[in-house]
Amino acid sequence: xxxxMEGSHAxxxxxxxxxxxxxxxxxxxxxxxxxxxxxxxVADGDLDADYITVESExxxxxxxxxxxxxxxxxxxxxxxQGLAFMFEVxxxxxxMRQPVVMSIVNRALGAPLSIWxxxxxxxxxxxxxxxxxxxxxxxxxxxxxxxxxxxxxxxDVLLPGFVCFDGFILSHTYEPVDMPTQEEIDAYLPPFVPxxxxxxKNPISMGMYATPDYYTxxxxxxxxxxxxxxxxxxxxxxxxxxxxxxxxxxxxxxYRLEDADTAFVAMGSLCGTVKDAIDEMRDSGIKAxxxxxxxxxxxxxxxxxxxxxxxxxVAVLEKNVSLGSAMKGAVGPEVKDALWGSGIDVFSYVxxxxxxxxxxxxxxxxxxxxxxxxGDMFYGLREELI
Amino acid sequence: xxxxxGCAAKPGRARDNRTGSWRVxxxxxxxxxxxxxxxxxxxxxxxxxxxxxxxxxxxxxxxxKGCGVCADxxxxxxxxxxxxxx
Amino acid sequence: MVDKSLxxxxxxxxxxxxCGPALAARLIMKGAGANTIVVASTGCMEVFSTPYPETxxxxxxxHSLFQNAAAVASGVEASLKKQGRDEKxxxxxxxxxxxxxxxxxxxxxxxxxxxxxxxxxxxxAYMNTGIQRxxxxxxxxxxxTSPAGRNSLGNSRPKKDLPRILAAHGAPYVATASVSYxxxxxxxxxxxxxxxxxxxxxxxxxxxxxWGFEGSKTIEMGKLAIQTGLWVNxxxxxxxxxxxxxxVRKPVEEYLKxxxxxxxxxxxxPNTEEIAKIQAIADKNAERYGIDIKQxxxx
Numbered sequence: 145x146x147x148x149m150e151g152s153h154a155x156x157x158x159x160x161x162x163x164x165x166x167x168x169x170x171x172x173x174x175x176x177x178x179x180x181x182x183x184x185x186v187a188d189g190d191l192d193a194d195y196i197t198v199e200s201e202x203x204x205x206x207x208x209x210x211x212x213x214x215x216x217x218x219x220x221x222x223x224x225q226g227l228a229f230m231f232e233v234x235x236x237x238x239x240m241r242q243p244v245v246m247s248i249v250n251r252a253l254g255a256p257l258s259i260w261x262x263x264x265x266x267x268x269x270x271x272x273x274x275x276x277x278x279x280x281x282x283x284x285x286x287x288x289x290x291x292x293x294x295x296x297x298x299x300d301v302l303l304p305g306f307v308c309f310d311g312f313i314l315s316h317t318y319e320p321v322d323m324p325t326q327e328e329i330d331a332y333l334p335p336f337v338p339x340x341x342x343x344x345k346n347p348i349s350m351g352m353y354a355t356p357d358y359y360t361x362x363x364x365x366x367x368x369x370x371x372x373x374x375x376x377x378x379x380x381x382x383x384x385x386x387x388x389x390x391x392x393x394x395x396x397x398x399y400r401l402e403d404a405d406t407a408f409v410a411m412g413s414l415c416g417t418v419k420d421a422i423d424e425m426r427d428s429g430i431k432a433x434x435x436x437x438x439x440x441x442x443x444x445x446x447x448x449x450x451x452x453x454x455x456x457x458v459a460v461l462e463k464n465v466s467l468g469s470a471m472k473g474a475v476g477p478e479v480k481d482a483l484w485g486s487g488i489d490v491f492s493y494v495x496x497x498x499x500x501x502x503x504x505x506x507x508x509x510x511x512x513x514x515x516x517x518x519g520d521m522f523y524g525l526r527e528e529l530i
Numbered sequence: 531x532x533x534x535x536g537c538a539a540k541p542g543r544a545r546d547n548r549t550g551s552w553r554v555x556x557x558x559x560x561x562x563x564x565x566x567x568x569x570x571x572x573x574x575x576x577x578x579x580x581x582x583x584x585x586x587x588x589x590x591x592x593x594x595k596g597c598g599v600c601a602d603x604x605x606x607x608x609x610x611x612x613x614x615x616x
Numbered sequence: 617m618v619d620k621s622l623x624x625x626x627x628x629x630x631x632x633x634x635c636g637p638a639l640a641a642r643l644i645m646k647g648a649g650a651n652t653i654v655v656a657s658t659g660c661m662e663v664f665s666t667p668y669p670e671t672x673x674x675x676x677x678x679h680s681l682f683q684n685a686a687a688v689a690s691g692v693e694a695s696l697k698k699q700g701r702d703e704k705x706x707x708x709x710x711x712x713x714x715x716x717x718x719x720x721x722x723x724x725x726x727x728x729x730x731x732x733x734x735x736x737x738x739x740x741a742y743m744n745t746g747i748q749r750x751x752x753x754x755x756x757x758x759x760x761t762s763p764a765g766r767n768s769l770g771n772s773r774p775k776k777d778l779p780r781i782l783a784a785h786g787a788p789y790v791a792t793a794s795v796s797y798x799x800x801x802x803x804x805x806x807x808x809x810x811x812x813x814x815x816x817x818x819x820x821x822x823x824x825x826x827w828g829f830e831g832s833k834t835i836e837m838g839k840l841a842i843q844t845g846l847w848v849n850x851x852x853x854x855x856x857x858x859x860x861x862x863x864v865r866k867p868v869e870e871y872l873k874x875x876x877x878x879x880x881x882x883x884x885x886p887n888t889e890e891i892a893k894i895q896a897i898a899d900k901n902a903e904r905y906g907i908d909i910k911q912x913x914x915x
Contacts, residue, residue, distance in 0.1 A: 199724030203687035210691025241536035539669035544628035597633030598832030
C-alpha cells in the first residue's frame with residue numbers, strides 16, 4: 145500500500161509491523177515523532193507492546209538490554225546527545241550479544257549545541273559492536289528496519305544494530321512510501337528466539353566478567369559475528385526484495401559508476417543530492433558516479449575495492465569529522481585502505497555539519513577540487529568567520 | 531572448550547574454586563557441646579556448613595575459608611578455631 | 617514462609633573470609649526464593665561471584681553496568697509482564713551503585729512503579745575499588761578518598777537518607793536490615809518480593825577489609841551498629857515507619873573504637889568533641905525511630 149508519509153511515521157509503521165514486545169525510549173529532537181507515534185499505537189491498541197517511558201536514554205537502552213535478556217524483541221530510537229549518553233551501554237549490549245535494534249535519527253553532537261543533521265553521532269559509535277545501516281530516503285528508512293531485525297536476531301549473528309537516517313531531512317519530510325503487509329513481514333521476520341535467556345526454569349548467569357585468559361577471545365567472537373552479519377545482510381537483503389519487491393542485497397550501491405573518472409562516496413540522504421548533481425555533471429560531459437555505503441559496520445571493504453577499481457579518483461563526502469585526524473573524515477581512511485595499491489587518489493571532504501545544506505553545486509565544486517588534487521579538508525568554510 | 535556466547539554460564543562452576551586452600555585457622559566442631567540450633571549453618575558467608583541426619587553441623591573444608599564467624603557467634607561455644615597444620 | 621535450607625548462592629566464591637555481602641547474598645536468596653531473576657550492579661559482590669565461567673548464582677542472574685541495574689530490572693520486569701511470566705525481579709547492588717552513580721536509574725524505576733525489589737548491600741564505601749568514600753559512608757569514617765589527616769577527621773558528611781528518598785517516590789515497602797539479624801532480613805526480603813510495586817531494602821553488611829576489623833567479628837559489628845543506634849532496622853509501609861527494632865542503647869564509642877576506620881578519633885587521646893557529634897547522630901536516630909527501650913529505674 146502506497147501512502148504519503150512523514151519519514152518518522154514510516155519508521156513507526158515499520159516498528160508496528162515488526163511487533164516488538166518491549167519499547168523503551170526517551171524523547172529527543174528530531175527522534176520524537178517516532179516515539180510519539182509508537183505511544184499512540186500502544187494507546188490505541190494497534191501495537192501490543194509494553195512501552196517503558198524511561199527517565200533517560202541511558203535507562204532506555206539499559207531497559208532494552210534487560211527486556212531482550214528476558215526474551216523479548218525490543219526497540220528503541222535516539223539521536224545525538226542521547227546516543228552519546230548511551231555510549232557505555234552500547235558496548236555492553238553488543239558484548240552480551242543482545243539483538244537490540246535502534247533507530248538513529250542522525251544529528252550533530254555539541255558543543256556547540258545543534259539539533260540539526262550530520263553523522264557525528266552514529267559514526268562516533270563505530271567501534272561499539274553494533275552494525276550500522278544508513279538509509280537514503282523514507283522508504284529505505286522503513287525497509288532497513290525489517291532487514292536489521294532479521295540479521296540481528298539470526299543465531300549466527302546475535303548483534304545489535306543501528307538503522308541510521310538523517311534528522312529533519314528524512315525524519316520530518318513527507319515522501320511516498322510503500323507499506324508491506326503484516327503477513328509479508330511476519331513471514332520474513334519470525335518471532336525472536338533467544339539463545340541466552342533469563343529463565344528461572346533454566347538459570348544462567350549473563351554479563352559475567354572475563355579475566356585476561358578469556359577477554360580477547362570474547363572480543364574476537366564479536367568480530368567474527370560481524371563478518372557473518374556481512375554475509376547475512378546480502379542474503380537477507382535479497383530475501384527482503386523477494387518478499388516486498390525492493391532488493392537490499394547490496395552493502396554498497398553504485399550509481400553511474402561504470403565509466404566514471406570521479407567517484408563520490410557518501411552515506412544517507414546526501415546520496416540523493418549527489419545523484420542529481422552527477423546527472424547534471426554527466427549532461428555537461430563530466431564523468432562522475434556515486435558509491436553509496438549502506439553498511440558502514442560491517443565495513444564492505446572488498447565490495448568498495450571492486451566497485452571503485454576503475455575510477456581515477458575518489459571523493460568521500462563526510463558528514464562527520466574525526467578531529468585531529470589526517471584525512472579529517474572518518475570514512476575516508478577506510479576507503480583509502482580498500483583501494484591501497486591501486487594508485488587511485490582518495491580524498492575526504494567534511495561537509496554538511498550541524499545541518500548545513502549541501503547543494504548540487506557543492507558536489508560539482510568538490511569534483512573540481514579532487515581533480516586539482518585538493519582534499520582531506522573541511523569543505524565550504526565561511527571564510528569571513530575564520 | 532568453546533566460549534559461551536556473550537560471556538554467560540550455567541550454575542555449578544563456582545565449586546571449581548576450592549577456597550578451603552585460603553584457610554589459616556580451621557573451625558573444630560564439638561558434637562558434645564553443640565545444641566543443634568543451626569545458627570552457624572545460617573550465618574556462614576560461604577554457605578559451606580550442612581546438617582547431618584542428627585541435625586549436627588558439618589563443615590565442608592573444601593570451601594571453608596576459616597573466617598571464624600561461626601565460632602564467634604556459636605551460642606554454645608561449640609566451635610573452636612585452631613591453627614591448621616598443612 | 618522462608619525456606620532457610622534453600623541454598624541459591626554457591627560455595628567457591630572469592631569474597632574475603634567473613635564477608636558481610638557474601639552472607640547477605642545467601643540470606644537474600646533464601647528470602648526471595650528460587651523463582652527469582654537477580655540483576656546485579658558492578659561491585660564487590662559481582663566480582664567475587666561471577667568470574668567467567670565460575671558463577672556462584674543458581675538462579676538467573678544478569679549484570680550489565682555499575683549504574684544501570686534498576687533500568688535493566690525495569691526491562692526484565694516489562695518483558696516478563698508482556699510474556700505473562702511470574703518470576704520475581706530482584707536487583708542487588710552495592711552502596712556506591714545505589715547511593716551515588718545509580719540514582720538516576722533508581723529514581724526512574726521507582727517513579728514508574730515497576731514491580732521490582734531493589735536491594736542495596738551497604739558496606740558504606742567503594743570496597744571493590746579500594747575503600748573510597750560513597751554517599752553511604754558514615755560521618756568521620758576514614759576511607760582512601762576521605763582519609764583522616766592533620767586537616768581531616770575523615771568523611772565530612774553524614775550518610776545520605778536513601779530509604780526516605782525512595783519512600784518519597786511512593787514505594788509501598790521500604791526496609792532496612794542487617795546480616796547480623798538473618799531471620800529479620802530474610803522475612804523482609806520475602807515481604808518485599810511479594811509486595812506489588814517497587815520496594816527497597818537496605819542491608820547493613822559489615823566489611824572487615826574496608827572497616828578494619830577481624831573477619832570473625834562481622835556479625836558482632838552489625839549488632840553493635842544497631843545497639844548503638846548508628847544503624848536502625850525499620851520498616852516503612854506507604855511512606856510511614858511502622859516498625860523499628862528497639863534496643864537498650866550503648867554509647868557509640870563501643871562501635872567506633874573496634875574499627876580502624878574510626879581509630880583516628882581515639883588517638884592519641886579520645887576526640888570527645890567529634891565522638892559527641894556521632895553520639896548526636898545516634899541520639900537523633902533513636903528519637904526519630906523510637907528505638908530506645910525504657911529501662912526501669914533502679915530501686
